[in-house]
Amino acid sequence: MKAITLANPDDKTSLTWSEAPTPEPGTGEVLVEVKAVGVNRADLLQAAGHYPPPPGVSEIIGLECAGVIADPGDTGREKGERVACLLAGGAYAEYVAVPVGQLLPIPEGYSFAEAASVVEVACTLWSNLVMVAGLHEGQTVLLHGGAGGIGTFGIQLAKQLGCTVAVTAGSAEKLATCRELGADILMNYREEDFAEVLKNRADVILDIMGAKYLDPNLRALAMDGHLVIIGMQGGVKGELNIGRLLSKRGSISATGLRGRDLEDKAGIVAEVVEHVWPMLEDGRIRVSIHRALPIDRAAEAHRLLDSGEVTGKLVLTVD
Amino acid sequence: MKAITLANPDDKTSLTWSEAPTPEPGTGEVLVEVKAVGVNRADLLQAAGHYPPPPGVSEIIGLECAGVIADPGDTGREKGERVACLLAGGAYAEYVAVPVGQLLPIPEGYSFAEAASVVEVACTLWSNLVMVAGLHEGQTVLLHGGAGGIGTFGIQLAKQLGCTVAVTAGSAEKLATCRELGADILMNYREEDFAEVLKNRADVILDIMGAKYLDPNLRALAMDGHLVIIGMQGGVKGELNIGRLLSKRGSISATGLRGRDLEDKAGIVAEVVEHVWPMLEDGRIRVSIHRALPIDRAAEAHRLLDSGEVTGKLVLTVD
Ligand SMILES: NC(=O)c1ccc[n+]([C@@H]2O[C@H](COP(=O)([O-])OP(=O)(O)OC[C@H]3O[C@@H](n4cnc5c(N)ncnc54)[C@H](OP(=O)(O)O)[C@@H]3O)[C@@H](O)[C@H]2O)c1
Ligand SMILES: NC(=O)c1ccc[n+]([C@@H]2O[C@H](COP(=O)([O-])OP(=O)(O)OC[C@H]3O[C@@H](n4cnc5c(N)ncnc54)[C@H](OP(=O)(O)O)[C@@H]3O)[C@@H](O)[C@H]2O)c1
Numbered sequence: 028m029k030a031i032t033l034a035n036p037d038d039k040t041s042l043t044w045s046e047a048p049t050p051e052p053g054t055g056e057v058l059v060e061v062k063a064v065g066v067n068r069a070d071l072l073q074a075a076g077h078y079p080p081p082p083g084v085s086e087i088i089g090l091e092c093a094g095v096i097a098d099p100g101d102t103g104r105e106k107g108e109r110v111a112c113l114l115a116g117g118a119y120a121e122y123v124a125v126p127v128g129q130l131l132p133i134p135e136g137y138s139f140a141e142a143a144s145v146v147e148v149a150c151t152l153w154s155n156l157v158m159v160a161g162l163h164e165g166q167t168v169l170l171h172g173g174a175g176g177i178g179t180f181g182i183q184l185a186k187q188l189g190c191t192v193a194v195t196a197g198s199a200e201k202l203a204t205c206r207e208l209g210a211d212i213l214m215n216y217r218e219e220d221f222a223e224v225l226k227n228r229a230d231v232i233l234d235i236m237g238a239k240y241l242d243p244n245l246r247a248l249a250m251d252g253h254l255v256i257i258g259m260q261g262g263v264k265g266e267l268n269i270g271r272l273l274s275k276r277g278s279i280s281a282t283g284l285r286g287r288d289l290e291d292k293a294g295i296v297a298e299v300v301e302h303v304w305p306m307l308e309d310g311r312i313r314v315s316i317h318r319a320l321p322i323d324r325a326a327e328a329h330r331l332l333d334s335g336e337v338t339g340k341l342v343l344t345v346d
Numbered sequence: 347m348k349a350i351t352l353a354n355p356d357d358k359t360s361l362t363w364s365e366a367p368t369p370e371p372g373t374g375e376v377l378v379e380v381k382a383v384g385v386n387r388a389d390l391l392q393a394a395g396h397y398p399p400p401p402g403v404s405e406i407i408g409l410e411c412a413g414v415i416a417d418p419g420d421t422g423r424e425k426g427e428r429v430a431c432l433l434a435g436g437a438y439a440e441y442v443a444v445p446v447g448q449l450l451p452i453p454e455g456y457s458f459a460e461a462a463s464v465v466e467v468a469c470t471l472w473s474n475l476v477m478v479a480g481l482h483e484g485q486t487v488l489l490h491g492g493a494g495g496i497g498t499f500g501i502q503l504a505k506q507l508g509c510t511v512a513v514t515a516g517s518a519e520k521l522a523t524c525r526e527l528g529a530d531i532l533m534n535y536r537e538e539d540f541a542e543v544l545k546n547r548a549d550v551i552l553d554i555m556g557a558k559y560l561d562p563n564l565r566a567l568a569m570d571g572h573l574v575i576i577g578m579q580g581g582v583k584g585e586l587n588i589g590r591l592l593s594k595r596g597s598i599s600a601t602g603l604r605g606r607d608l609e610d611k612a613g614i615v616a617e618v619v620e621h622v623w624p625m626l627e628d629g630r631i632r633v634s635i636h637r638a639l640p641i642d643r644a645a646e647a648h649r650l651l652d653s654g655e656v657t658g659k660l661v662l663t664v665d
Binding site for chain 2: 159237238241256259262263264265266267268269270272273276277278279280281282283286287
């Protein structure tokens, strides 16, 4: 088969579409013929050597795709079935082996490209907001980077759950996008102190900044609040005021989706299909594809994402 | 009625047994005639002015007691019923008003003094280990201060839950006590680096040291582990390595029992009566009373606890 590999290991943009061994489905796995792949910021990190795959996982880049089952292996699934896939790696290829618990149906009315673009974000948001932090109706949630990939989906999901949604973003235009998606409290992080605005009101915070926002997040947190950190764009080490955390009976979790075991991932996927897929199918949550490029132009897609000019998702198509 | 008050507000040891207004039971409260009171380290803090009662709570010291219902108020409970009580304050007195959800039966075979000595510790341990951290069979739990009031009860409870129990303590004698109670992994915190011994193995950690142990606790934590901080004997502010937390998908909670609302406390009390009381009644968990003193000698009891010479619980008896 063909797959994206690095022509020059020292150059993270030297992605080429070249020959690679076709994977074989192991026990409990199917082989999927890839039709479309979602591009994630983590893919850029991995190409740059900063986000190695967990032990036992393909070296090929790519965390989500959609396609058809080419070989059901021992799983009893149907050859030719259209599926979307949550992956720890391997999506930038013609074929990928997928644990059966990480297969999702294609949402009704969705193309392969659209389906490939929602798996990672839906699983990240549902697992963190709902399964880790217990977000529910009537609560206030703060989403940092409201206009980003996680943010734009997260605003719509949290509104569907019946929450008040606060967001930060870096410009008035981006905040306008957030408002259109339903966000209630809009904060420009270049001009406002979100901790001062939200003071003690955020029941749940989904953070992507890490150290830089640790203390302001605690100040924004409500009693019994839960801060969930999924990114460290603002640094790894920060001072924790335990007294402040204790005075709020607060919790802090830091999580990643990729390293979870098969059982965990299957549990997340099942909940996402049950709760989030219907919201996609009837349009309660809308996603937008910024651009779809043929997969042999993966390097171009990575440069585009790196430029910061992308709103909505980039997708690579395999024909 | 009589109650313990500070004769001299500037002298935390000037506790005297003197006249105070008898409380009136409010909606959903009973009036309890106090027979015995458990002494907690928090009582010393409050006497010293460092742990003020939450808004609306009696200024009188005392977080747990046992006695009989003197006035059932509007609750429909029986006058004369023997009860133990979880309190936010007010126990060092002849009478105390108690929300009905914070009444527990006296464990079968228990004296008032014994019952008064177990409420706070049982509710603290169950709420944190089980309800917050989800401790369950097969897991490894680290209890700091294994020979202290929380520790000695916690070891026995965690063994009953089917866990491997690791403890720290400050001397060989204290570790021997922990071993007798069932602890499996014994670490002298003056001689050993518990983080090195436990490295990545503790599913749950109950911490009383705060800042000083923040990083070693993270090093001891297992994948998906949960650190619950209930004391800050080692300081309030510490550096949090978010990268380390994320690499373990870890969680940190900091909690207190006293400030929880009525509904939360009633939920905790109900679980404690269901799960922990039977362990007291059939001797699976044993508690020891270091000494019982008449309540007018409360000052002496506080000095005794402050000396660090107490193993087991101090109790004050009324009349
Ligand atoms: N742990 C996991 O399982 C997991 C899974 C998926 C994603 N993630 C992480 O989540 C983060 C977001 O992912 P994404 O796909 O949404 O990426 P993205 O679309 O590139 O978004 C990055 C976001 O960061 C925001 N940002 C930058 N500086 C900020 C600041 N000082 N305050 C608030 N926001 C700031 C940007 O806001 P503006 O554009 O408005 O400046 C932008 O919305 C990334 O760090 C990613 O690695 C983690
Ligand atoms: N948040 C809440 O709801 C709540 C409720 C109850 C209690 N607490 C807190 O929990 C803590 C323990 O309460 P307790 O009633 O068990 O008090 P205690 O009987 O006085 O115990 C104090 C413990 O601290 C231990 N300790 C001191 N320095 C240590 C170190 N460097 N490393 C490990 N352990 C160390 C002592 O161990 P050695 O004697 O072996 O030196 C002792 O076991 C207190 O801080 C209390 O305020 C909190």
